[in-house]
């Protein structure tokens with residue numbers, strides 16, 4: 223390791239640790255040494271911001287931003303470091319000790335590329351570096367465009383997923399439910415369209431490794447002029463089985479989109495597909511009501527913590543005061559405690575009672591493979607087929623599909 227500021231005179235600096243005091247992370251020092259020899263330096267937080275602009279920083283590949291619970295009070299600075307590093311084309315590995323999931327989530331959202339918990343598990347840093355260096359595979363269907371039949375009248379079922387607090391797994395559920403429904407039958411299965419209405423921060427594209435494109439913005443900004451052809455052009459196909467409307471490439475101001483726009487898009491999708499799965503933004507928007515009204519099932523994801531509890535209460539009150547159809551809501555507890563954890567089980571029960579909600583579905587914590595699947599742009603079926611989380615989502619898909627089959631038979 224070079225002392226204090228990196229010393230470019232000897233070896234070119236390939237990476238830097240950025241931390242309050244790197245001595246608090248001695249395992250990181252060891253792992254950096256074994257991965258990079260002498261070609262790395264260590265920087266303090268403020269120092270790093272000054273350093274990114276220096277010519278010495280040009281040849282650098284990544285920073286390892288190491289933080290613990292004390293640094294969590296300094297989130298704006300952590301965020302700034304990530305933003306500045308990314309702006310200079312540097313990758314960011316986040317090394318975190320005792321940092322809350324919501325802080326972690328927000329930093330990953332700011333663009334941190336990899337996350338490794340501290341104390342570092344054996345070989346994890348080397349693997350993270352390896353992943354940074356491997357270019358992502360080419361998007362499965364960059365070309366885009368789906369040919370649709372203007373006469374289609376499928377009357378698809380609208381299934382919505384809405385995270386009541388950020389990071390509670392809404393997108394993970396939406397993407398994987400869509401994929402399991404698309405694969406529910408070996409041949410001639412239902413057609414499925416997955417729509418990312420989290421128009422600004424939507425991560426469906428990331429989770430399926432699809433590009434965000436301008437045509438989506440164009441389509442959404444003129445839904446009156448939209449027809450089957452324009453809608454079809456805005457869709458991408460994932461692995462030839464799932465049609466996806468990603469969020470647009472540019473951030474779309476949420477108030478630019480009206481309830482009518484949303485209604486047109488949903489109607490179009492319902493005519494063309496058997497299932498329309500919608501990923502909603504966490505915030506309530508002008509057109510939340512439109513989506514709730516169109517929905518057949520509206521999943522609301524939460525976790526067993528205060529933040530989720532408070533948001534759930536607000537969400538429920540907001541819908542009730544507008545007399546919206548709350549009977550469509552299905553509360554989903556993500557990262558639910560294990561069956562054997564009786565103590566946590568009783569916390570779940572108390573939470574449900576105090577919020578006066580029924581928890582309709584509990585999804586287990588799938589651990590790191592879930593985030594890895596999402597980061598690598600693959601459904602769980604492909605990258606973690608045996609995960610307990612995937613198993614629950616498969617069951618859910620099967621029960622939804624059996625309902626629809628029964629409806630079709632009755633009609």
Ligand SMILES: Nc1ncnc2c1ncn2[C@@H]1O[C@H](COP(=O)(O)OP(=O)(O)OP(=O)(O)O)[C@@H](O)[C@H]1O
Pocket residue numbers: 327331385387388389390391392393394395420425504523556557585586587588589590592593594596611
């Ligand atoms: N049951 C689970 N087990 C393990 N990891 C999970 C689980 N559910 C979600 N995750 C991970 O948690 C993170 C947040 O999940 P996700 O993006 O699906 O949440 P979200 O509610 O859509 O968040 P946002 O507010 O950003 O839209 C992701 O890294 C995901 O891989």
Ligand SMILES: [Mg+2]
Pocket residue numbers: 385392393394420424425501
């Ligand atoms: Mg999401």
